[in-house]
Amino acid sequence: MKFIDEYRDNEKARLLLQEIYQQAKQPVRLMEVCGTHTVAIARFGLRKLLPQNIELVSGPGCPVCVTSQRDLDKAIAMAQLPRTIIATFGDMMRVPGSNSTLTEERATGRKVRVVYSPLDALQAAQENLDHKVIFLGVGFETTAPTVAATLLAARQKDIKNFEVLSLHKTIPYALKSLLNLGEIKLNGFLLPGHVSTIIGSQPYEFLAREYGLACVISGFEPVDILQSILLLLRQINMGQPQVEIQYRRGVRPEGNGQAQKIMRQVFEPADVEWRGLGFIPETGLKLRQEWAEFDAALKNNINLPEVAENTACRCGHVLRGVLRPTACPLFAKECNPQKPRGPCMVSSEGSCGAAFKYELSGAIK
Amino acid sequence: MEQLLNMNYQAQLSKNHKEEKILLAHGSGGELSHQLVSTFFLNAFTNPYLDPLDDMAVLKVGENRLAFTTDSYVVTPIFFPGGDIGKLAVCGTINDLAMGGATPLFLSVGFIIEEGFPFADLEKIIASMKEISMATGVKIVTGDTKVVNKGGLDQIFINTSGVGLIPPGVEVSGRNAKVGDKVIISGSIGDHGISILSSRAGLQFTTTLKSDCAPLNDLVAKMLATSLEIHSLRDPTRGGIASALNELARQAEVGIWIEEELVPIKEEVRGACELLGLDPWHLANEGKLIAIVAAPVAEKILAQMRAHPLGKEARIIGEVRAEPKGKVVLRTNLGSTRIIDMLVGEALPRIC
C-alpha cells in the first residue's frame, strides 16, 4: 500500500537503528504523546530494538484514557434517557465509569451504537426520527474538526434530533501543564503526527523556546518513529532544541487552515478535567453559543452524585509519564484487559493495554 | 484447565456473578467465550468426552470412533458476498468434524425463524445448504423448525449438528502438537470477517472481496492420505487465527512461534483493516485451516495442499517450541518479538 509499506521496510529500519546506536551517547528520556504512537512502538517491539540509554515514556495522549470518570458517567446517564441512541467510536465502549461501561449498558438494552465516523451518527439521526442521537465527541485536534464539520452538515440539512457531547481536548497546553508539574525530567518529545496535520508546528514552539526540549513531529510507521528518534538525538547532541517535522508527507508547518477554521466556527476553549491530570484551563473544546441546539451537555439535565475515583488505580501516574505500566501494583493482577480497573488498560491504545498485549513477554528470547 | 475443573463450582459461580451478565463479547470466540465455557459449561457437564474441548467429541461405539459436534449460526447480515447463513451453517459443522480428522457423514439442521421472514429468502438459504450437501456427500438427515414472534430474534438462526467417523490410525487433537512441529495455514486470513463487515450498516465500504466460506473435508482427507503425522487441525473462525493459535498452544501446553512476514493476507483485507483500525489476526475465516504437523512431513503435506483448490496459497508460517508454554509469539518484519493474545471483547473499529 502506497505511503505505508515504504515506511515499514526493515532495511531502512535497520539503517536507522545503526545510526541511532551511534548517536545515543548519553541517557535520554523522550515522551511520546499519542495513543497511536504508544501502540505502534509496542506493536513493532521498538523499545527492545533501541539502545538501553534511550527511555521512551508515554504521556497523556490517549483521548480515551484521559476522559474523566465523571464524563463517562455523563455519557452512560445519557444512554439511559428514553428514546435516545448513543453513537460512539469503538474505543469508548469498554472504558469504565464509576460502575458501568457503555458495553454493559448495551447489554441491559440501552441503545448504544459503534460508528466509524461522526457522519454515520448523523445518518443514524436521519434514519431514526423518533429517537434522539447523541454522539460522543472524543478525540484531540485530529478528530474535533470532523465533528465540527458534521455539525455544519447537521445545520445545513436542518436535522433536529442530533446532539454532540463534546469531550474533546487539545494537546499543546496540556503538555505545558504536564511540564509545570515538574514531576518528570524529559529531553524531548515525539509529537503526534495527525494532531499536527491539523494544527501545524507553531503551537509547539514554546516547548523548544521556553523549556529547551527537542521536538519532532512524527509519523506512525516504524521507519517514521525511528527516524524521528534519530532527529531528536541529533537536536539533543547539538544542544539545538527546535520543532522539526519528520512527518513531512502529512504535516505542513501551517497545518490545515480549512480544518482549523471549521473547528473555530463550532468550538471554543473550555476548562476541563483530564483523568489523572485534574482540571487544566483552556484544554477542552465546548460548543459555541450559536450551536447550543446541538449541545448535549446543555440540553440534557444530568445530575450526577459525587463519586470518588478508584484510588488504587494509578492511571494518573501512568498518563503523566512517572509510572511505567509494569510498575503499577495492579498491572496484570487485578487489572487486565478483561477486567480493566482504569482506562489505560481498556484496550491496546492505553499504555497499560499496549504493555499487556504486546510487551508482557518476559519469557521470550 | 485442570485448575478450573478443581475449583468448587458454586464458589466460582457466586464469587463475581451477582451482577454479571452475558455480553456480546462472550460469543466472539475470544478470551471471554473461553471463560464462559470453562466457568459454566465445563464445570457443570464435565466428563472425559467434553473435557478436551476440541471442536468435536469422540465417542467410542463398538470398534468405531464416532465424531459428534454442534454449532449455531446467528450471523448478520444473513446474505453476504460469497455466501449466506445456510452455507455457513453446513460448512461450519462439516469443518468442525474435519478438524478432528473425522469423515463427515450426516447433519441435522434446526431452524429458528422470525415471524414475517420471506419465503424467498428461506428458499435461497436452503438452496445454498443443498449445494454444499451435494458437493460433499454429507446428507442432511433430520431437522427441526421453530417460529418466534416478530422481534423475538433477528430474521433466522440455524443450528447444525454433525456426525462422522474417524478412520483408524487418525489421531488429530489440539493436545497433540509436539515441539519441533511446523505450523501451516491453508490460505489468506480475514477474508470472511472483512466481507461481513463490508455489508454491515455504518461501516459500508466497497470491496470485491468475498467470504472464503467452504467445506474443508476433502482437503483434510487428501492431507491425511499423504501422512498421518498431522497432529492438530483447527479452523480459525470467530476470534481469528489469534484465538485459534492460542487455543492450540494452551491445549498442547507449548509455545507457537509465527513469522509475521509469512502469514498470507490479501491486499484488500489489509486495506480495510488499516482504514478501520482492525487487526486481521482477529477476523473470522470460514474456509481456512491451521495444521500442526511433524517437521519431516511438512513440505510433503504443503505440496498436497497447494495442489487442492482450497489450499493453493498454503504456507508454512511457523513452528512449535517448548516455551513460552501456552502462548503465541510473533516475530515481526523488523525482527522484534511480541506475544499475540486472544481477542478480548469484540473486534471494534477504532479511531485511536
Added chain:
Amino acid sequence: MCVAIPAKIISIDGLVAEVEVGGVSRQVSLQLTPAAKKGDYVLVHAGFAINIVDETEAQETLKLFAELERLNSAANLD
C-alpha cells in the same frame, strides 16, 4: 489518537470522494480538504480526508534513507 490512512481519490461528487486503499473503497467527506482532486492521496480519519498527502515530501523523506545508506557504506569502507 489518530488512526489515519493514506488513500487514493478515485472519484469526486461535490464534497464527497470515493477513496481506495489496497483495493477497498469507501466514501469520505472533503469538507476539510475542499481543494483535493481526483488522483490525490489523502489522509483519511473518521470518514474525513484531513490532509492531502504531499508526494514530493514523501519522496524527500525516502531520499534521506538513500543518503543514510551511502553514508553507511562509506563508513564501512574505512
